[in-house]
Amino acid sequence: MNEHIAPVALDRAYRLLNHGPTVLVSASHGGTDNVMAAAWACALDFSPPKVTVVLDKATRTRELVEQSGYFALQIPNLGQLELTYKAGTRSLHELPDKLAQCDIQLFRQEGFDTPLVAGCSAWLVCKLIPEPHNQATYDLFIGEVVAAWADDRVFRDGHWQFEQADSRWRSLHYIAGGHFYAIGDVAAVQEE
Amino acid sequence: MNEHIAPVALDRAYRLLNHGPTVLVSASHGGTDNVMAAAWACALDFSPPKVTVVLDKATRTRELVEQSGYFALQIPNLGQLELTYKAGTRSLHELPDKLAQCDIQLFRQEGFDTPLVAGCSAWLVCKLIPEPHNQATYDLFIGEVVAAWADDRVFRDGHWQFEQADSRWRSLHYIAGGHFYAIGDVAAVQEE
Numbered sequence: 318m319n320e321h322i323a324p325v326a327l328d329r330a331y332r333l334l335n336h337g338p339t340v341l342v343s344a345s346h347g348g349t350d351n352v353m354a355a356a357w358a359c360a361l362d363f364s365p366p367k368v369t370v371v372l373d374k375a376t377r378t379r380e381l382v383e384q385s386g387y388f389a390l391q392i393p394n395l396g397q398l399e400l401t402y403k404a405g406t407r408s409l410h411e412l413p414d415k416l417a418q419c420d421i422q423l424f425r426q427e428g429f430d431t432p433l434v435a436g437c438s439a440w441l442v443c444k445l446i447p448e449p450h451n452q453a454t455y456d457l458f459i460g461e462v463v464a465a466w467a468d469d470r471v472f473r474d475g476h477w478q479f480e481q482a483d484s485r486w487r488s489l490h491y492i493a494g495g496h497f498y499a500i501g502d503v504a505a506v507q508e509e
Numbered sequence: 510m511n512e513h514i515a516p517v518a519l520d521r522a523y524r525l526l527n528h529g530p531t532v533l534v535s536a537s538h539g540g541t542d543n544v545m546a547a548a549w550a551c552a553l554d555f556s557p558p559k560v561t562v563v564l565d566k567a568t569r570t571r572e573l574v575e576q577s578g579y580f581a582l583q584i585p586n587l588g589q590l591e592l593t594y595k596a597g598t599r600s601l602h603e604l605p606d607k608l609a610q611c612d613i614q615l616f617r618q619e620g621f622d623t624p625l626v627a628g629c630s631a632w633l634v635c636k637l638i639p640e641p642h643n644q645a646t647y648d649l650f651i652g653e654v655v656a657a658w659a660d661d662r663v664f665r666d667g668h669w670q671f672e673q674a675d676s677r678w679r680s681l682h683y684i685a686g687g688h689f690y691a692i693g694d695v696a697a698v699q700e701e
Contacts, residue, residue: 335548336682337529356527359551402698490528495700501693506594508687
């Protein structure tokens with residue numbers, strides 16, 4: 318295991334998503350693991366922390382989420398730019414070796430069957446809150462975050478440390494057509 | 510009117526939100542205008558474009574959205590850092606002159622009653638899609654984007670131009686405690 322992976326208190330887990338990064342969504346069922354990229358993931362509540370994510374009906378990952386009742390969101394970084402793009406543009410339906418083609422290595426944390434993508438900056442394991450109307454009408458899935466971790470080289474003391482970490486740890490923010498932005502400089506307001 | 514405000518094609522409106530910026534949410538009803546900041550806004554569909562936004566029950570803006578059936582999301586920028594922070598930490602319930610205290614100036618586009626915040630980088634007017642269960646249970650609101658505009662100094666040809674614009678146009682990405690990041694450098698993958 319990577320000694321830099323540290324638990325994140327659940328009431329601070331929203332901060333991992335608050336700045337709107339593109340995420341990788343992973344899930345597993347019946348021996349099949351998969352990972353896809355998603356730009357449409359968002360925090361939904363502080364405590365207990367909840368998230369939303371949009372999963373298109375064409376994705377294999379969606380099937381695994383519906384079957385297992387669990388998914389993980391993880392925050393990839395600039396060092397995983399190609400991996401993230403490939404994970405978002407290739408489908409396990411067509412490429413049985415998608416994960417290998419994307420250079421994705423998976424690991425699991427003790428007590429959780431949901432696979433996690435090695436090398437990311439943070440991970441949130443989520444239990445699906447079934448909402449059939451949202452899922453069918455909007456492809457919108459809601460999960461409660463049941464565990465979270467971050468790499469302490471880029472997130473510690475409850476805050477991202479992008480300004481102090483190597484630039485390869487910057488989060489990715491996708492637009493379209495292979496065009497991402499990395500997160501940039503800090504802009505702090507003095508609390509009144 | 511500002512000659513830099515240009516319409517954005519509806520099927521590209523998702524790109525205004527795709528990189529996860531903190532937004533300002535505005536609404537109006539019965540002669541009352543209000544604006545709040547929100548980090549939890551997200552694209553939900555491409556065409557017709559839809560969005561989600563989380564509006565706490567304590568906010569005056571939520572009442573105006575429920576009463577009018579419309580809201581706008583707009584993308585503030587680094588030049589509006591203090592404005593954005595103030596809009597997210599002060600309530601019209603307690604401060605009748607909140608908008609003046611936040612240095613917010615409003616304008617309206619022809620054909621729409623929803624007020625828009627001057628100086629932002631982009632604006633999306635949304636028609637509420639009533640989903641009472643989501644609104645009551647999760648504070649989650651869904652809207653269909655019915656019109657969108659952007660300032661052509663920072664968004665044109667269907668893409669953000671952060672790398673070519675003055676740094677004051679960078680979008681804001683809130684974490685907590687007055688701690689924002691500005692969007693950073695482009696990271697492009699060659700389409701295969």
